[in-house]
Amino acid sequence: MFPLEKITGGTLNNLLFYISIVGLLLVVASLIRLKVRFLRKAFIPASLLGGLIGLALGPHALKIIPATMMTSIGSLPGTMITIVFSCMLLGVKKEETGAHALHDSVTGLLWLWSNSFMQVGATSLLCAVALIPIFNINPLFGSLFEIGFAGGHGTAGGMASLFEDPTLLNWSDGASLAPTVATIGLLVGIFGGMVAINYGVRKRYTKILAEPAQGNDVLEIYPEGNRSASSNMTVSQDVVEPFALHLGVIGIAVIIGRLIVWGVGIVFKYKGLPLFPFAMIGGWMINFVIQHSSLRDLFDRATFQRIQGMALEILIVAAMASIKIPVVVEYWMPLLIATVIITVFMYFWLFWLSPRVFSHCWFEQGIIRFGAFTGVAAVGYMLLRTSDPKMETDAGTIYALGCPLMSPFIGGGLVTTMYPYFIKNFGALAAGLTLCTASIALIVVMRLFFWNRTIQKQQR
Template identity: 30%
Template sequence: MSMSPEVIGFSFIILGVLLIIGKWLRVSTPFLQKFFVPSSIIAGLLGLLLGPEILGKMGVELFDIGGLFPESMLEVWEELPGLLISVIFASFFLSKTIPPIKKIWRISGPQITFSHFISWGQYVLGISMAIFILTPFFDLNPAAGALLEISFVGGHGTAAGLSGTFSSVDFEEGKDLAIGLATVGVLAGVILGIILVNWGARKGKTEILNSPNDITEEQLKGIISEENQEDEPVGKKTTRSEFIETFTVHFAYIGVAIGVGYLILEGLILLEEALWVDTIELFTHLPLFPLAMVGAIIVQLLVDKCVKHKIFDTGIVNRIQGFALDLLIASAIATLSISVIGEYWVPFLLMSITAIAWNVLAFIYIAPRMMPDYWFERGIGDLGQAMGMSAAGMMLINLADPQTETPAKKSFGYKQIFLDLIVGGGIVTAASVPIIVAFGPVPALIVATVVTVGWLLLGLLYFGKKEKERT
């Protein structure tokens, strides 16, 4: 059965069925509500359970490879994350007015610094583990040193989006390890985040205290009751539907942004081939998605300059981005290879524990010293994001500061411009595997250590002191 149009269409239908079952399970299971597990993760785990990796191994076989899904459907799902990640990253800066850099730095400088410190620190720990443990004892590719940052700060999208890069440097198992680590990161991030908000509330660490017990049943179930529903919850209409649908216009511009990113990438590859005669290949292994983000900034700037009417609506762009992320997470987890994680379960466990411990310790001990004003409300969002999901970071900020009385939420949004272009799925994250392969883990470790120490000193000596003087 080849990857025909019918198979591709049917693959989306079954993914939709899994997502709606995931939503039903979430609405009817208090345990899943309590820990804010997203429906997309439940859908992915359900797909994994019913596929060849679990049900197939138990002897249930509807198709050749075991489980309830044909191989051609799993092939479609495997390709989806690599395509959808570009949609997600192109959506980051479309419809956003990019404020002056000075203003961003003034409002969210401490969070930018703390997030970079956590991210680069994950490279230091990961590459150190690769040099001293993962490569010598478990024969893993030295590029495994980049997995902590790719999976935890980058999340599912980045982990799945880099599957082509892992293959191109002969590190096939990297994809499954990365998606597995991202799943551990998101679940641990939400659970530990809620525990920390409770701890912060009890110990007086939060400045706006609001007990997480105040969360409504509606919020827990993730639904909006009829009286609270809005007429146009998706966003504003910016074009007349009889000529072109507003949703279509936004989707088309996302496509244009990805196209611009593709042209930039192809240009960089040609430039690399023309200038570098030796065997170092960086841009050849670089994925499209970070450049789709650059493409989006270019498109946004051109639209601002050349189009008189306001055609972008942030709500619609966010809905398209959220839709792509739900499909991405569900398909990435459903096609996870448990046998690869089983084969490398010791390094997998070591990497999970190391990254989680680093994130939590940095939050408890470093965040208050970098961000003395509202450090808890600001830092808890960065912790959630460092565990693998910006959405988890936003949710934790909402728990700690439900009425938006602190600058945490605004700073969190502004911070993404300085973070996502570089780490957490940006140029450095995407290039980290080819860089380690091309130059070796030791130079990469030295650079990561210098950068981590630089961010730490900036946070402690500049923002820490500055804020203390003001308060």
């Protein structure tokens, strides 16, 4: 048998081996995903499946992957999330918008911000009123659903080191619970979103789709002659390999982020800042300079997205595989209760709030946000393409317009990383009341300035 126990050090060769193990899990999961019909119909991503396979092979199940190796694999998300966030704003160009798109992008932002406040506020209140007195759980549990649902596996993996650090959040259970909540959110987004779409079809809420949504006819392997470019060359290979150039730019963004963290530590004597949101700021700074220079055509947004996607796939597999099953079992009841409550609120935002604030294709605009804030943006776009197969509505474009004022802050950004500290400093009750009040206040703002005079739920 291959001596896995001997590969436990922290050298670069061992890091390469750990990533190779993750890559093997991802390839095996991809082959299973392509062949098993149920997984295809359910839109289960290969990265999630690969993580579950790794979990089964790990020290809490079959014990094929030893605990020492799994600990090292579990540290990969903290590195990969920095790459993911570095790419967030690189290569983004300014887009022109119409009047209704501007209106709906603003309301869409308020929709997302109010939802973010709700996810933390409602869970924190639940902790204060019931979960802490009954189950004696840590008040930081209140931050998990915004981290996992709105933030996804990327943010959950990135926050693991903060939860584990005794000088910062000092709640090691959160490192395992956050990716678990992210997985629950992904399932809620996929299955709950498909239920919502089929219900919307029957109620004539969908603007385009007139028949129940199916996943059987989705093309998953593109044959030769039916392939599109995943990225574009922006510079001659005689100068530099374009992929290497973009990777180098990501490295500069990380360095800028590191300098910001170092500077804050020097000035404010505070060393608890995570790197990944500041790496995103570094990427924004680079992109701002380049887009206002003669080199504006040097960056290819699609290349950054491919690098970002690769890092995210590795992150999800590693985060899922390294979950500590005993911790999850211990918290199963609080997780179940909070999941039901947050899911009900998500449907409320979709079916009650969306038709009242969006002036155009309300269901499509609601479903992409429902998917993004229960899973990730990819789930949101998957649900949108299911309800609008040819992308005939402007829902996707309008959602993208608001991302620069959403992604850097909530759903995995700076504000998301601050939620646990807010709860830790002020307590679950105060945090819950404050954030729920903020969520309601944003809905009141929408009611005063952006409400539809006539609410027309049926769109066809």
